[in-house]
Each structure stands twice: as C-alpha cells, then as structure tokens.
Amino acid sequence: MMNNLNATVLLEQITGSLPYFLPEIVCSLVFIVAIFIDLFTRKQSRSLVPFFVFAGLLLALFFTLDQFRMVKEEIWLFNGMIRLSPAGIIYKLLFLLAAMVTHILSIRSKAIRLAPKGYAEFFIMLPVFIVGLNIMSMSSHLLMIFLGMEMVSIASYILVAYMAEQPRSAEAAVKYALFGALSSAVMLYGISLLYGLTGTLSLQGSTFLANLSKAPEYISALAILMVLAGFLYKISAVPFHFYVPDVYEGTPAPVIAFLSTAPKAAGFAVLFTFIGVFTLPMESYHLVWPKFNWENILVFISICTMTLGNLSALAQKNVKRMMAYSSIAHTGFMMMPLLVFSEMSAASLVFYIVVYVLMNLAIFLLVGHMEDAYGATELESYKGLAAFNPLLSVCMVIVLASLVGLPPTGGFTGKFLVFSSVLEAYRISHNPWLLYLLVAAVLNTVIALFFYLRLPLYMYFRKAEKIYTSKTPLYLLVIMCLLVAGILMAGVFPSELVKWISAHTAETAQIRFK
Amino acid sequence: MSTIPLEHFLLMSAALFCIGLYAVLTRRNLVIMLIGIELMVNAGVINLAAFGAFETSHHEGQMMGIFAIVLSAASVAVALAIILKVYQQFNTIEPGKIDTLRN
C-alpha cells in the first residue's frame, strides 16, 4: 500500500514529464522505424532511409524549438533524473544542427556512399546519437550522466569504425574504442566512490556537496579526479587527447565534422553541470572545491591543452591532423570560462561553443570537399587551389580568420568574451594562475595564427601543378555560405545571438544562485 | 551477513581494479586489455553494491550496478567487433604494431 501510493505519485510525475521529452521520443521512434524500413525494404529502399531520418530530424528540430515556448525556467523531469533548462535547449539545437549538416554531407560524400557494407546503418545511428547527446547534456544524475556518456561513446565508436574496411580507420576505431572504454571504466569507479562518500547519485540540491565536504580529503579528491577523467576524455583535454589526431585523420570528413563538435559540446554541458554543483550561492563567482582546490589544476590542464594543441598543429603536414590539434587547442580555450564559473562566463562559454560548432563544421566540410574534389589531404597538395574555386577559398579564409580570432569574425567576439570573463574573475579573486592562463591564451592565439596561415599561404600564394576541373556542388556552397554568414554575424552583430543565449543561461545560473 | 565489514569489500574491489589497470597498461594483446577493462568495471560494480548495502536507500547502488553491467556488456560487444575487424586488416592484435597512422 505504501508502495502503490508512492507509485501513483511517481507514475504521475513520469507521465507529467513526458511532454517535455518529445524531441528524444521522436528521435527514438525515428531510430526504430528506420531500422524496420532498412530491414524490410533492403533492396529498393537504398535511398529511402536517409530521407526518412532527415524528416525525423526536422520533426525533432520543430519540437525542440517548440520547447522554448514551453520551458521558461528550469524543470526537473523523471523525478530528478533530467533537468530541462533553456540553456539545455540551445545545446540540443546545436546537436540537431550539427547532425543535419552531417547528414546532408554524408549523403553526398563518396566515402560513405560507397561503403562496402551498405550505408543505411550510418543514417540510422544519427537519431540515437542525438538522443544520447540530449540525455548527456540534460542529465544531472550520475547514473544518467554515465548512461549518456556511454551512449554517445558507443555511437561514436560505431561511426568511427564505419569505414573499418580501410586499415587506417580500423586502427583509429580500435584506439578510440579501447581508450574510451578505459576512461568510462575509470569514471564508473569514480562514480562508485562518489556514491559511497555522499550517499546519493543525484546532483540536484545541496546534499551532494554537504556530504562530500564531510568526507576525508584524499578519497574525495581521488573520486573527483576519476570522474573528471571521464569528462576530460570526452572534451579531449590534454592528458586524454592522444586518440584525437589518429581518429580525425582516419575517419571521413563529414563524420569528423559531427564528432568534433556535438560530443565535445555535450561534454562541456555535462562538465558545466558537474562543476556547477561546487558553487555556493553567495557571490556571483565562488567555486568551493571540497577540501582540495581544483581550480589551479584545471587552469594548468587548460594551459597545457591550448599550448600542446597549437604547437603540435604547427608541425603537422596532414590537414586533418592539423585541424585535430586545432580543435584540441580550442578545447583549451573553452575550458577557460568553466574555471571561473560566473554568470558571465556561463554565457560566454555557450557563445564560444556555438561559434566553435559553426567554425568546425565549416572547416571540416571544406577539408572534406577538398579531399573529395582534389584528393588534397596533405598541406602540399593544397597548392594553388584558390584559383579553382574562388568562393569556397574566400569562405575558408574567413573561417580560418575566425578560428584564429581576428576581429570581424565570431571567433574574435567569442575569445573576447571568454578573456573578459576570466579577467573579471581575476579582478575578484586575484588568483595569479588566472593571469598566467590569460597570457598563455593570448600567446596561443599568435601561435595558432602561424599554422592557420599556412593554408591560405599554399592555396593563394603558390601555383598548382595540375589543372583541376571539378565543379563545386551547389548544396555545399549554400551550406558554406550559411555557416560563414553565421560566423560573420556572430562577429559583427553578436548582440542578438548573445542576448538570446544569455537570456537562457541567465535563468539557469540565476536559479542556482537563488 | 552483517559481520562482513564494508572495508573488506572495498579492499577487494580496489585490488580487482588495480589488476585490471595493470592489464590495460602492460599487456600488448587487445583482448587482454578488454578483459582488464571488464575487471575494472566489475570492481566498480562491487563497490556500488557494497556501498548500496551500507546506505539507507540501498536501491540506488544496486540500480547503478545493474545499469553499469548492461552498459559494459554493450561496449564490450562493440569493442570486440572492432578488434576482430582490426584483426582482419592487420592479422595482429598487438596495438604496438598498428602504427600506419603515426608514420
């Protein structure tokens, strides 16, 4: 009796929170129906599955946008498992945007279409990948976090291993899978320790922090370190970045465009919630790490990520490897607002992620196209390509300028916001490490310029050996122009974008401080 | 049942975890590494169960344990599939030899 009374309350809560879960439900249905379509109509349905999935994604997009109307401020769903906040919706939109762009590109890209073992499975994976990403970014319960992480990891192992026929991608896939499994095992052990110390798995409310601060120093530090290991692997920070170059080089460009943006954004979302737990509602910026001050360690990791990412990119010959190291470097930049965790840094982190997703999608589309159209994978082979497609080359230069952070582009506003939030934090806390972080970030922008400049240098300044005749497909031009327009808009008139973002992040951060 | 103190469980799971870690770090063979990872996951599960037992609401620990086992099963499946694929390409399962990328 006590149970069933209890049960009715719980069941009501679940049915109550279902409508907020529409996008994920839609994606799962699409996933399942896609499997059946692929199963029963194998022969003639070669092209049906991708369109169906795309339609599903559009539907999910519609529902996510609709969620803006429904969700005004933070709601806890499925009795504490998931927290749906306006900021979360922005992340979901990002994932859908990245998925759709990748979807369109994959239909066209040679590597995936000619996959020996059929290409339908690739598109089937997408919706469930979205579900995993959504869960990961929304969850605030350790179990859900672990589940989301696993879902995303397994989906990305499959996508990476999709081209397992060539030796290169097989090797990349195995490194990725094993390294991923190892880090999730370590994370699980960490979660178990945390559970032991605090007695609860849910990050909502302050019981987690209260119990944790009572626990002995070393074990809580070790537990947090292990959990952080899982997150840092996801956003490919320094100690866990070894797999990135090989994976990026081994997999086809559209996949990488997706893998380098969506999971990383989700990783930052969940890291944001995890670190969010450790803030006290007193002042706008006050991270109280239980017993052991992690801020300086994270600052050190961020500096190493930036510097190593940039410097190793300097020495790369292969363009994809270079872009891999550049995305590692950007992780370093994105970690900066996480450390200071003020209201302003929350908005600047989301802004930077939005711009980062746009930039990385654009750059990997271009790299992919260059590879398909001109077979240009090495830097040398980019010689004189500007002559053959002027419009795309100009787009590439604008995107590279944004990656470096030159003013008229979004990259600059992003970096400026991030720098000013760290500077603001320094003003309050006077922690010298924040200054070293700023100086390192600034120096890295200069180093970054060095290798980003190489591409236009080869494309524009040098002459091509042979004449290429391939025409650039129209759809690619359209997507590129949209992405570049987004980047330039973020640079020249970022007011609307940031107003929209900060309005939402403000609530989430606000609520925590209430 | 009650006489078994919590520390013993934790020690055993810690030992298992370290054996798994040793396997991953030192052994060259992919399958052995996979096994090592599975041992570490098992250590985590034992930990969860043990803490669950001594917690007031012990169901959280068990729940997490169940899900952890299922998840690791899924990832083993995928990892093993990839390892077999690698085996077909390279005829070896020693990661050290797989370095076509890092030329």
Added chain:
Amino acid sequence: MSVYTLIFYFFGLMMLASALYAVISTNLVRSVFSLFLTFFSVAGILVFTRADYLAISQLMIYVGGILVVLLFGIMLSDKNVLELVGRKGRKAIAASVLNRVLGAGLALLLFAVLACVFLDDGWKSVVSESQQAEPIQSTGFMMMTTYLLPFEMISLLLLMALIGAAYIARKPKHNR
C-alpha cells in the same frame, strides 16, 4: 567467524587469484577460462551484499554473455591467435619488461592509496541492515518508477550496440 564469512573470503580469494592469472597468462584461451572463474566469484560476492538481483544479472550477463562472446571471438579468429607472442629482439624484451614493471608499480601505488583510505574508518556510519524485506521487489519497483527513464534508454542503447556491432562484424560483400 560463521561459515558465511568463510565462503565470502573464499570467493574473494578465488576472484583475485583467477583475475591475476587471467592477466598474467600468455595463453589467451586459458586466461579467458580463468576470467570465467573471476566473474563467477564476483557474482558470489555480490550475493553477500544482499543485492541478489544484481548478482543474478552479473552471473547471466557476464558469465553467460560477455564470456561466451569472448570465447567465440577468439575461437573464430584463426589459430595463430593462440601461439605465444614471437621471440622479440633483446631490446624489445627489455622494453616490455620495463613496461611491465612500470605498470605493476603504478597499479600497486593506486591500490596502496585506496587501501590506506578505506582502512582509516570513521568516515562511514554503519547502518544495520534493517530493511531486510523483499529486495528484489523494491528493485523491480524502483526500475519501473524512479529509474524508468534509464530503463528505456538502456534498451535503445542495446539496440544501437547490437546493430552497430552487427554492421561492423559483417563481412563486406564484394571486396574479398
């Protein structure tokens, strides 16, 4: 020292021994079989934590599922998997020995840290195991109410893993 605690320590001992052997042995098949023993004793330990549902699922999934898959994987993948790793050059051996020593040292260090932390007690309040009643029923109840979402999601994940693994393992139609 009732017979139960005796069985518990027996299971513990067997688990650690078989795990160690699985890791040390160079012969793959023998290590997989010792792994069977490890998983079995882990299930045994789980029983002692009164998480019987957990113990049964551990038994079925690990011993029944993962172990069998491992065995089939190894059996199917040709004979040379079993032969010992070839004689390597003297320098390579030295490198691998150094590697081994390092790995072992790191593992032991981690174990020492965990051990000393777990041993100095007082940070964990011991709770009597009062609610003895129907653990499985409460697990079931939990599964269907508070943990409904992960329950559903895990099904999606398994389906995805199934399709993904099947896709990867499939032999390419035309390239052989």
Added chain:
Amino acid sequence: MGYLSLLIFLPLFFALVIWVLPKRFEPMFQALSIGVSAAQVIISAALYYMYSLSPEGFRFAEHADWIYLQLGTLGSLDIDYFVAVDGLSVGLVLLTSIVMFIAAIASNEIKENKRGYFALFNLLGTAVMGVFCALDFFLFYVFYELMLLPLYFLIGMWGGPNREYASVKFFIYTLFGSVFMLLVMAGLYFSVTDPGTGHHTFNMLHMMDEANYSRDAIFSIGSEQAVLFGLPARLIGFAVLFIAFAIKIPVVPLHTWLPDAHVEAPTPISIILAGILLKIGAYGIIRLCLGIFPDGQVYFSYWIGVIGMVSILYGAFNALASSDLKRMIAFSSISHMGFVVLGIASLTSEGLNGAVYQMISHGVLSAMLFFIAGVLYNRVHDRYIPNFRGLALQMPRYTTFVVIAFFASLGLPGMSGFIGEVFTLMGAFKSESVNQLLPRWFAIVSATGILFGAAYFLWTLQRMFFGARRFFGGEAWHRALTDLSARELFVLLPLGLTTIILGVYPSIIFDVTNLSMNTIADHAYRSGSVYLNMLKVIFGL
C-alpha cells in the same frame, strides 16, 4: 550618415562592388579605385578646411549604438560606433586619402588578378581610414586588426620573390603586439564606467579622465590592489600598448619586418605601408598611450626617448649600408619615425606638434620615394644601387624629382622634412628646461642623425645619378630607362609641390594641430605626473 562614416565605408562599398562585378569590367577596376580615393581626398580636404576654421577639440562626431550584449545580471558589453576627428587625426585622415590616391594611380603595374587586388585595396582603405577616426577602443581594435588580412594577401600574392616570408613575418609581428592589446582593452573596459549610461564603456575619451575609473578596477588609479604580476597594473598596461604600437612605428628592436615587407611588397603597397601604416603606430601612442596611461608615459619617457634616438641612428647606419634602393628607403623611414618617437617622448608642445608634422611630411615623402623606386623597378626590374650610374643624363626630369625628394628627406630647409625634424628636436631639447623628462644631449645626438641622413642620401644620389653613364644591363637598359611618363609626372609633381609648400609655410598644419596637441601635451604631463605620484606613494617606485 555623417562625413566620417561616408569617408570610412565608401571604399568598403566599392570593394564589394568590384568583387561582384563580372570579369569583363576588369579594366574598370583601377579607374574605380582611383575615383574612390579621389572622392576621399576631396571629402577629407573639405573636412580639413572646415576644421581649420576653428581648430579646437573633437568635431564631426558620430555616435551610434553598435553592440549591446546583455551578459546576465553581472554586466553588459556596451560597444558603440563612435567616430570623430581632432587636430591630430584630421591631418592624418587627409594624408591617408592622398597616399591612397597616389597608390591607386601607381597600381597600374599590377597585371594579373586585378579583381582580388583592387577589392583588397579598397578593403584596406576602409580599415586604414577607420583606425584614424575611431574613438571607441573596440572599434579602433577591429579596424586595427582588419588591416592585417588584406595586407597579408596584397604582399603575399603580388609581391617580390621572397614575398611569403615577408608577409607571414609582417602578420605575426603585428598580431603579437595587438593580441596583448586585447587584454588591456578588456581590462580597461571593466575599469571604466560611462558617466552617462552607468555601463562599462570602450569610449577612449571616458578612459582618459580619472573620474570614470571605479575604485576596485584593475587599472584604477589610486588603489593598492591594481596590481598585475606584482607590478603596478597601469604601468604594465602602458607597456603593452606601447609595444603593440612600437611594432607598427617601428622602433629598432621590433623593426625587422619593415625592410622585408617593403622590399617584397609591390610599389603601391609599399607606398601605403610607408605612407600610412607607420603613422598608425605613432597615432596610437599619442592617442592611447598618452591619453589613457599618461603616468606610464611620464614614467617611461626617458627610455622612449632613448628608443627614438637609437632608431634614428640605427636606421641611418643601416640605410648607409644597404645596397637595395627600397631597403635604403625603408631604413630611412625608420630613422624619420625615430624623430616622431623622440618628439612624443619630450611631451612638450613643440615636440608633439613637430611629431605630427613629421608624420604628415614623412607620409608625403615616403610615398614619393617609393614611387620613385617603383619607376625604376617597373622599367628594369632591378633595384640594386651599384647597377646604375649616371642616370641624371639618361633621365633628367626624373632626376630633378629625385633630387627634390632626397633633399626633402635629408631635411633641407624650405621643404617639409626640415620643419618636422627641427621642431621635434627643439621639443626634445626644450624638455629638459620645461619638464625635466629628456636630457639635452638626446637632441644633440639625434641631430647627428640628420648628418648621417644627408650622408646616405647623397651617397646614393652620387652613385646612381651622377658620373658617366654606365648601366648593368648595358644597351637594353639604355632603351628601357625612358624618362618620366605623363602619368608618373602627374603623381610626382603634386607631391613635390606639397613638400615645398609645407616647407615654406608650415602653419597650414601647425595652426590646425597646435591647440589639440597642446591639450594632449598638458594632459599627458600634468595628470601623468599626478597619477605617477600616487603610484609612487603606493608602490614606492
């Protein structure tokens, strides 16, 4: 749409037009660019005249809200589009348009990919004009960085044999300086509150007066905790800004990009590089370093004077030793800009007025010198000085303009070079009695720079132009080395006349700059020493 915005965005509009126009309009592109720059010259001349009627303070101001980012409850990023000109910048705006006009005409040596060239050319025009007019630090920074990409491509794609190295080096040098400036800008933004709106602001004018600094800010003036790395924050802020602009001037240790960039750049681009880019560095120091961190300027003025002096001598010696004509002119530019730095360091009204005058005169002169080098290079594709001898007989009219340009650059009275140098040195000399910043021997040692200036110019003149006719290319060169064409004469004549007019009657410039520069000099020295005393009290410097 006020005058200044029209002036700034006219070339941008045409840059887009050129980029979009179909291929068959290609011959039109240069004409279009010349037209744009001609329009700019007319507008800026009108502005200059209107300003000279009452040369006081900032005029033709335009203020509009550009970016307003609401970053949660904490604060907001309030950036507005604020452009205006005062005595200092109105002259430089006129100079910029004239130099762009000259460069546009000189661009007919560009043969391939005209579309790309002229689009980037006009984009550069916008950025350069914007830098001089912007009074909002963020807007200034955007224009300041917007210059880099077009120049990188202009030097890189149309330059000489070793162009890649030169363009990358140019880009890295400038970006290195400007990236640190970004941090100082952010710090300043959070230290200064706009008295009107209460938000933080990038407005330079607000940054200049002490009242707007909040107590606990990083760059706040009187507070103990305005400290970075243990040193007073304001001095570090000054040092960062100074280095960023010193790279552009360039001063000696940071100058190695200039000779390469000039040697490799095509003639019109090196005209722009020398004519305008170097002035931006000096303008930045006067406007920002003197304006916002006067205490840093007073504290470091002795060392800035030393840097100026070293640049003068180092530039002169290297010019004496260089055997490539363009490299010689590049080092002479370093030497001339050394006078500007010295003038600024003196913080006297003569020094600053002299510095502004020297900037404008050097702008005109370096445009003329590089055009002259271009004339030779277009004919025989060679700039090696020893290869020519006796050009005077070969190309008499060309030689007269070379004589005018060389003698103006070495500071012969009656031409603009002399006035600039005399007044900067006079300011530096006088500063010991007025504000005890620079010892008198600085001016004397720098004056020897004029002597070495005369040495390398005359030596080049004598080696290349006088003596019996003997060319490296022999007979082919005899035919190739024709005298000035009408187009070239049309460029050189006005430049020569301006130098002489500015030399004979310098009040044209001094009347306009005098009042503004006095206010800047007084503000810099008076409030600078007041702030410095506060710092001394706190940090016991």
Added chain:
Amino acid sequence: MQAQALHTFPLNTITLLGLTVLLLPLLASALIAACAKLFGKKSHVVALLASIPALLLSMFILTQVWNSSSAQSDIRWISIGTVSIHTGILIDATSALMLVMVSFIATLVQVFSVYYMKGDEGYARYFAYLSLFVFAMFGLVLADNLLWLYICWELVGFCSYLLIGFWRERDAASQASKKAFLMNRVGDLGFLVGLFILYSQFSTFDLSALGISSQAILHGDASFLSHIAVSDIYWLHAAGFCLLIGALAKSAQFPLHTWLPDAMEGPTPVSSLIHAATMVVAGVYLLIRMSPVFSPEVLTTIAFAGAFTAFMAATIAAVQQDIKKVLAYSTISQLGYMVMAVGVGSTAAAFIHLLTHAFFKCLLFLASGVIIHELKHYFEHEGMHKDSQDMRNMGGLRKKLPLTFYTYSIAAAALAGLPFFTGFLSKDVILAQSLYWSAAQGEVLAYLVPFFGFATVLLTAFYITRQYVLVFFKKSDVDFPVFKEPVLVKIPLVLLAACSLFPLFSLHPFSLENSVLAEGLNLDIKHLPLVPLGSVILLMTGAGWAYAIYVKGLISPLSSGSILRKFLYKGWYIDELYQALFIRPVVAVSGWMKEFDTKVIDGFVNFRYWSGVWQLSSAGSTGW
C-alpha cells in the same frame, strides 16, 4: 621671455624694397627653370634682368639706411604652443652694405659667365642655379631672425652643392659637391644646436632680442633679467661655441676647411662668386651679426681659430701647383684674418676686410678664369692633353693676355697689402687691433695671434708673387696669338680692379681714419705706427724671397721630394686624417650594423627553429 619686434607689419618703404631685391633673383631662377627650353641660350638675359635692378635698388637702400635707424618688419610665421615665431626683414648698415656687395659681384660674375659658359649644354640650368644662389644669399643677409637665417644658410649650401657638381658627368665634381655639402652639414649641425640652446633659453629667434638679453646675462645687470642662473651663462657659452662651429664650416676655417679646395671642381665664375666673395663670407657675417651673444672665452677661441687658419692656409698655398687651389687657400687665409678680427673685438674691421677681400679675390678668380679658358682652347686646338689649371703649363702670358695681366697685378697687390691698395687699409687695422687686444689680454700666449697675423702677411706676399711670376713671367713654349679680351670680360675686370684701389674705401691712402665707411660702421682705429711699417717690410721680404726663387733662381725652392713640401702640398694631411678618423669608421660601423640586423635580430625573430623543437616533442607524445 618675449622680445617685441621693433616694428610690426606694415612694411615701410625700405623693407618693401628689400623684399623686392630678395624676390627678383628667385623669380628669375623660377622662370629660367620652368622654361629652360624656351630661353636656352638667352637665359643670361633673364638673370641679368633680375640682378641689375637688384643692384640699383640695394644701392638706393644703402643710401637710405646709411647713418640712420635700421628698418625691420616681420610677420607671424609659425605659432607653436604659447610661442609664436616671427620672420621678416632687418635692414641696417651691415646688411645694406652686404646687399650691395653681393648684388654688385653677382652681376659682374653673371656678365663674365656669359663668356665663360658659352656653348655649355647646361647653360640655362647654370643661370637658374646662380640666380637661386643669389636669392639664398640675399635671404641670409636680410634675415631678421636666427631660424630664417639658418634656412637661407642651408639653402646657400644646397646651391653650392648644385653648382660645384654642375658638370655632372665628371666624377670628381660630384665627389667634391657631396664632400662640400656634408662638411657644411656638420657645421649646420653645430649652428642648429646653438639655435636650440638660444631658443630654449630665450624662446625667441629675433636677432636683436637675442643680442640684448645675452648681453644682459654676460654683463650681469640683474635689473633686466630677474633670475640669472649659473647654468644660463654656461648654456650661453655652449651656444657661442655651436654658432662658431657653424661659421667655421661655412667659412672653411681650420677644422672644417678641406671642402673648399675640392670645390674648385666647379666652373670658375662659380668659384669666384661663391667660393671667394659671397658664400664663404656668410660665416663671418654670422659672427658679426651674433657678436653680442659671444662671451669673452668664445671670442678668444675665435681669435686663435682665425689666426691659426690664416697661417696654415698661407703655408699650404705657397706650394700649390693648381692656380685655383692657390687662390682657394688664399681665400681661407684671408677669411682667417676676418675671423681673427671678430675674435679680437673689432667686427667693423672684419667687415671692411670682408668687403675689400670680396672685390680683389673675385677679380683674381675671374682673371684666372680667363687664363684657364684660353689655355683650354689652346690645348684642345693643339691636341695637347695638358691640365689647363696647372701653373707649370703656363708662363709668359704677360704679352698674351694684356688686360688680364694688368688687372691681375692690381688685385695681387691689393691681396698682398701694398700701400695705395685696399688690402693694406683693411689688413693693417686688423693687425693693429690684434696687437692691442693681445696686449690687453695680459698673457704671453695671446701674442701668438698677432705673430700669426704678421707671419701670414709675409707668406701671402710670397705665394701671390710666386703665382704672379709663374703665370706671367716664366719662359714657356705657350705661344698662342695675343688674346683681345671681349667686352664681356673687360667690364667686370676693370670695374673690380677699380674697386681694389684705395679711393673707394677712404680718401687718405694710408689709414681709414675718417673715411665714410669708418663712421658708418663706427670703427675705432688703434694708432700703432709700428704696424703699417712692419707689414710693409714683411711684404717686401716675402715678395723678394719669391722673386729670388722663381725669377732669379738664386735660392733653390723646396725640393719636390722633401717631406715638408709633400706635407704642405697635401694640406697638412688633414683630409686623409678625416678619411681615416670619420668616414672609414662610419662605413665600417654601418656594415657591422647591417650584419647585426640581418643575423641577430632577424635570426631571433624567425620562429623556424622554435617550431622544429616542437616537432620532436609532439611526434614523441603520441606513442602508445
């Protein structure tokens, strides 16, 4: 300390006339330069049309200003900070006299140039440069403030650069012009620093104002200046020395004189106008104008500099072979006299010697111009490749160029200082003044100045007689037909000869006692009967010594191999000294700087080797 100008604008009549005199040559030069093709052979007409009216006007101005108040008017030129710099015209006795002298000689030289430059392809260009030079000289003379004086000072140097290097195809000419200009730049540097000192002390450039306030400081009447800091006097010394350096370079005095002998590469009329009469005198003119500013110590240095230069130049002139080189060193020596005169305190004596010297030295140069011109035609005609300027190829021209011979002898006598000639009048006043001054100084060393003065009288007589004999009386195989000098040559020679006779300067042949000139310039003459007697005796011995060597061959001249001869011939090796001390090190340092720049700074900056370092580390890090 703001000194008000005596008159503010509007221009009264005299300054208006001064302005027209100033602008006429500029107009002419601009006209010729603009339409060189049009005028071509006729450009001398334009030049003369400008210089003759200028001469007449300046004479008229002289009559107005003589013995009456000076006229000054100026306009605001630049206003900087709180100080506004005015510039304008100041006409007083000295400047009016200078104006007349410059315009008179300029006209004569232009007339002579028509003959000398006939057929030269740069004919128009020559007259344009000449007129530009005259304009600059007028500007220098009329300037009322130090900055405008400095500007004209450098313009004069620029015109001399153009004219020395007039024959562009000759390397030696362009070398000489470069050397002249650079040497003058060194002087101008000194002048500039002096200018700065005066400006920063008194924040004005007005000559009269400067004079008054510096006199106040020197004589310490505190009433005028409230605060006289010790440093003020120290800085006034410094200003004095800097102005002296400027004057030394322009008037080719001891340390900076080596450019004048090389300047002889230019056409001879140029040498006569610029390097004898006008430009080189500018230095002395500056010393005269700025004499109130000089403190006693500076004056003594001026005296010693002048005296020593006079003696040194005279010794070098005695052994020169080139006819123009002898005259060049003689000019340096006579300028030394003038500087000595300023140094010993009598600016008026210096000014008078300046005037007399201008006339007879210009005549000497024009005469040698005729000789060189005719000899060159004769050698080309004969196909003999001989240097037409070397005295050894001359000789026996007494019969060949009669008028030149007569005018030359008058000028030579004036230069030597024979009584009845102007040289005697002005030189003796200076010698008397120097004796009086050295006695007043009261220490033995001061007597060195008059000793050099008298020694130079002997040497002057020696080298002018030597030249006179070698050119006109020595037997030689040069026998071209008797050359009747054309009218264009006759007029300047005769006029200048007339001016070298005593009546122009003072009726009484032996002393300037009560001559018009003395009152105008308030010259106080020291009556020391010993001086005229001594100078005449020294003169006779010098002339006799030269006569004995070169005519009678009684005394053998210094053997060509002797060290002393080579030492003197080479101009005391000062040129080589400068080459070693300054030019070679500067070139070496610049070479070293270039290496330093490319190797060290550039090397450090190129990140190439840095990125290499990271290549190693990044490759290592991805090992499993």
